[in-house]
Amino acid sequence: QVQLEESGGGLVQAGGSLSLSCAASGRTFSIRAMAWFRQAPGKEREFVAAISWSGSLTPYADSVKGRFTISRDNAKNMMYLQMNSLKPEDTAIYYCAAARSNTASLAASMYSDWGQGTQVTVSS
Numbered sequence: 001q002v003q004l005e006e007s008g009g010g011l012v013q014a015g016g017s018l019s020l021s022c023a024a025s026g027r028t029f030s031i032r033a034m035a036w037f038r039q040a041p042g043k044e045r046e047f048v049a050a051i052s053w054s055g056s057l058t059p060y061a062d063s064v065k066g067r068f069t070i071s072r073d074n075a076k077n078m079m080y081l082q083m084n085s086l087k088p089e090d091t092a093i094y095y096c097a098a099a100r101s102n103t104a105s106l107a108a109s110m111y112s113d114w115g116q117g118t119q120v121t122v123s124s
Contacts, residue, residue, distance in 0.1 A: 001026050001027055001113075002024060002025070002026045002027050002028060002030065002031060002098055002112075002113040003024070003025045003026045003113075004022055004023070004024055004096045004097070004098060004113055004114060004115035005022070005023045005025075005096075005115055005116070006020060006021065006022050006094060006095065006096045006115045006116070006117060006118040007020070007021050007022075007023070007118060008020040008021050008118060009094060009118030009119045009120045010119075010120070010121070011121045011122075011123065012086055012120075012121070012122055012123070013122070013123050014086060014087055014088055014122055014123065014124050015085060015086065016086050016122070017082070017083060017084045017085075017086065018083045018086065018120060019080060019081070019082050019083070020036070020080065020081040020083065020094055020096075020118060020120070021078060021079070021080055022034070022036075022078065022079040022080070022081075022096030022115060023077065023078055024077040024078070024079070024098060025077065028077045030100055031053075031077075031098045031099070031100075031113075032052070032053045032098075032099055032100060032101055032102040033050055033051065033052050033053065033057075033098075033099040033101060033102050033103055033104045033105065033110075033111075034050065034051055034072060034079045034096070034097065034098050034099070035047065035048070035049065035050035035051070035070075035096075035097045035098075035099070035104070035105075035111060036048040036049050036050075036070060036079075036081045036094055036095065036096060036097070037094070037095045037097060037108055038090075038092035038093065038094045038095065038120075039092055039093050039095070039117075040089075040091060040092040040093075043092075045095070045108055046061065047061050047106040047107075047108070048060070048061055048064055048068065048081070048094070049061065049064065049068055049070040049081065050070070050104040050105065050106065051070045051071070051072050051079065051104060052102050052103075052104040053074070053102050055071065055072060057104040058070050058104070059104055059106060061106075063089075064083075064090075067083065067084050067085045067086075068081060068082065068083050068084070069081070069082040069084075079096060081094070083120070086120075086122045087122060088122045088123065088124045089122075090120060090122050091120060091121050091122050092120060093117040093118065093119055093120075094117060094118050094119075094120050095114055095115055095116075095117045096114070096115040097111035097113065097114050097115070098111060098112070098113040098114075099111045099112060099113075100112060
């Protein structure tokens with residue numbers, strides 16, 4: 001079993017920045033690809049960014065490309081999401097996810113472990 005815990009969410013003005021962290025614990029040796037997803041009120045969960053084990057593959061959603069940067073530190077069992085130039089439409093609960101495969105998939109179904117989420121609110 002893998003436990004994931006997000007941190008770093010909060011309230012920020014449009015144009016500002018936030019940095020999210022995801023700490024993994026438990027059977028971390030089984031983790032390969034990791035990802036961030038988000039869910040806004042009244043909307044379905046959507047893909048934000050993913051990262052392969054080595055960090056060589058980092059697909060992004062078109063809506064965040066050029067503004068968000070995903071990274072990881074395998075030695076510390078940590079994953080990060082640096083969010084710049086935030087927009088009100090980025091407001092959502094952000095979830096960390098981990099997969100046993102190294103596909104860096106955009107599909108939520110490929111990820112077997114999920115955190116509880118951290119709220120990000122961007123005011124206009």
